[in-house]
Amino acid sequence: MNKFFQIIKRNKFRFGILSIVFALTFFVISLFGFWFINQKNLPDQISEDIPSVGLIDTIVRQVFINSTLPISFPTGSTFSSDNNLPKFITQGEGNLVVSPQKGDNGEYFIKFDSPTISTVYSIKVLNAPTDLNELKQKLMDYLGTDINKYGIYIKDIDRNTSMNINGDIVLPPASMAKMTMAMLVMRDVDAGEYTLDDTYPIQDSVKFSTEDDLGVLPDGTEVPLSTYLEKLLEDSNNTAWYHLDKFLGGSYESVNPRTVNELGVNPLFLNPHEGTANMLGKLFDDLYNARTVSAKSRDYLINLLENAQSWNREGIGLGLPADVQFANKIGNLWTENDINFCDSAIVYGKNTDYIIIIMDKDIDWDTGKENLKNLSQIVYSYLDK
Numbered sequence: 001m002n003k004f005f006q007i008i009k010r011n012k013f014r015f016g017i018l019s020i021v022f023a024l025t026f027f028v029i030s031l032f033g034f035w036f037i038n039q040k041n042l043p044d045q046i047s048e049d050i051p052s053v054g055l056i057d058t059i060v061r062q063v064f065i066n067s068t069l070p071i072s073f074p075t076g077s078t079f080s081s082d083n084n085l086p087k088f089i090t091q092g093e094g095n096l097v098v099s100p101q102k103g104d105n106g107e108y109f110i111k112f113d114s115p116t117i118s119t120v121y122s123i124k125v126l127n128a129p130t131d132l133n134e135l136k137q138k139l140m141d142y143l144g145t146d147i148n149k150y151g152i153y154i155k156d157i158d159r160n161t162s163m164n165i166n167g168d169i170v171l172p173p174a175s176m177a178k179m180t181m182a183m184l185v186m187r188d189v190d191a192g193e194y195t196l197d198d199t200y201p202i203q204d205s206v207k208f209s210t211e212d213d214l215g216v217l218p219d220g221t222e223v224p225l226s227t228y229l230e231k232l233l234e235d236s237n238n239t240a241w242y243h244l245d246k247f248l249g250g251s252y253e254s255v256n257p258r259t260v261n262e263l264g265v266n267p268l269f270l271n272p273h274e275g276t277a278n279m280l281g282k283l284f285d286d287l288y289n290a291r292t293v294s295a296k297s298r299d300y301l302i303n304l305l306e307n308a309q310s311w312n313r314e315g316i317g318l319g320l321p322a323d324v325q326f327a328n329k330i331g332n333l334w335t336e337n338d339i340n341f342c343d344s345a346i347v348y349g350k351n352t353d354y355i356i357i358i359m360d361k362d363i364d365w366d367t368g369k370e371n372l373k374n375l376s377q378i379v380y381s382y383l384d385k
Helices: 002-010 012-041 132-149 174-190 225-234 238-248 252-263 277-288 295-306 365-383
Strands: 055-064 069-072 089-091 095-098 106-113 117-126 150-156 161-165 199-201 222-224 325-334 339-348 353-360
Touching: 055 069, 132 150, 132 161, 132 365, 150 277, 150 365, 161 277, 174 225, 174 238, 174 252, 174 277, 174 295, 174 325, 174 339, 199 225, 222 225, 225 238, 225 295, 238 252, 277 295, 277 339, 277 353, 295 325, 325 365, 339 365, 353 365
Parallel strands: 055 117
Antiparallel strands: 069 095, 089 095, 106 117, 150 161, 150 353, 199 222, 325 339, 339 353
């Protein structure tokens, strides 16, 4: 050990130089490593025009829909000319104001230039968080002892979350099943097999009633397919349903396989007349996202639903604010075997869009309508925030 220190003492000048070189090398490597890590974390959306001297500091901020987040310019920084601000971010004197609305969900990047440490803000816009288990409990508490008579499906589209109550229990869908017929017709239109201007004749043998808008027409009257669809969804006309069923294949034996294979909905048959809340939820989710029909056909069908007769809007819509848009297909039965009043809808809320399906059995119309209203109110007040 003494010999080692004697060597150092005799060569102290050389060791001093080596120590300085080692320290400088370590400093340069560390500085480059820190710069490289920050460069790597810089979002692709930000311009690569970074000052040649200096570092990048990335700051992540979160803001909810329908709230406001002020951001002050970092000390010594200037607002980068590379930025392309979305409409919900406004620039003031030395600060920005972030005020996102529905549909602004996503991640946005804002850059501030500085000769020393430039700053990039990552702004994440989200819907306020919800717990669908809490919503589920609220709905179950409302239904009480009637819970086994109900099947409910909810999907919050913007938050991409869903829940159900008895979602796989088979229940009578009533006229909500007419949505499958309408979507199959539009799939054929999308495929170019025919157009909505093509006609199909009224047939006495297929009429549900001789007194409805289509039933009063003489046998052989040529009616455009668009008229059948309008009557089917706006008026929930059964004569239109029976004619389209025959037009598509002649009977439910032909239409049911298409419903399963093309729409992926099983069970939701014309005969037997049964369905589940989860399957109706899938049907409306696919319609909303234009998965099983084109976007043009989706918009056409939703427009018909939104312009349905007032009595076909008095279900889920009764529990929504007057200025909230929704597209729904109501259903009700009053037969020897079944009595119900149910509804299915896409709700275009102020903060989020969502799908709501409410099926039931052995529920009289007055009670059914009141329950649709109250259940809809619970869902809207919980999700649209």
